[in-house]
Amino acid sequence: MYHFFKASLLAAFALCLTSCAGYSPDDRMLGSSREQVIQVLGLPAAEKDAPDGKVLMFPRGPYGKHTYFVYFNADDSMTRWTQVLHEKNFALIKPDMSRDQVVSLIGEAKDRFGLARDRGYVWNYRYVNPHCFWFQIEFTRDDTVRSTGYGRPPECRVPRISVMIAN
Numbered sequence: 830m831y832h833f834f835k836a837s838l839l840a841a842f843a844l845c846l847t848s849c850a851g852y853s854p855d856d857r858m859l860g861s862s863r864e865q866v867i868q869v870l871g872l873p874a875a876e877k878d879a880p881d882g883k884v885l886m887f888p889r890g891p892y893g894k895h896t897y898f899v900y901f902n903a904d905d906s907m908t909r910w911t912q913v914l915h916e917k918n919f920a921l922i923k924p925d926m927s928r929d930q931v932v933s934l935i936g937e938a939k940d941r942f943g944l945a946r947d948r949g950y951v952w953n954y955r956y957v958n959p960h961c962f963w964f965q966i967e968f969t970r971d972d973t974v975r976s977t978g979y980g981r982p983p984e985c986r987v988p989r990i991s992v993m994i995a996n
Contacts (some may be wrong), residue, residue, distance in 0.1 A: 853897055858907055870887055873887050922966060938956075938966070955982060961982070
């Protein structure tokens with residue numbers, strides 16, 4: 830009975846390991862088909878046309894600190910991958926860019942909020958950095974970039990402490 834239980838437990842553990850989606854692509858996946866990549870990484874958040882084929886977008890991590898773009902050629906073979914949430918890409922985002930142009934550079938943000946009086950909305954991108962900043966894009970209501978900048982996400986703000994002194 831003990832051996833049966835041990836074998837069943839090992840089989841269940843192996844099944845869990847093989848059925849879980851991977852966190853990020855790696856170079857060993859180059860040449861893989863779209864279906865093989867999805868089998869490893871899970872379903873993408875979006876798929877877009879690229880100049881030489883397709884790109885699949887995989888936002889990851891706690892609070893979306895990584896977004897991986899996986900590129901495929903016309904033969905449906907993975908040619909490259911990149912992590913797009915970094916300051917070099919943020920610097921490419923300029924006023925009057927369309928929402929689609931932003932998504933093509935860094936994907937969609939998971940954290941969003943609307944602006945008062947229907948003035949538009951803001952996308953917040955958490956990303957790996959030593960200063961606990963996030964990158965923010967303010968869009969007009971017609972989906973064009975109004976401004977960009979850096980701010981502090983809520984988890985990085987130090988709460989104010991009020992002390993009342995009794996006489």
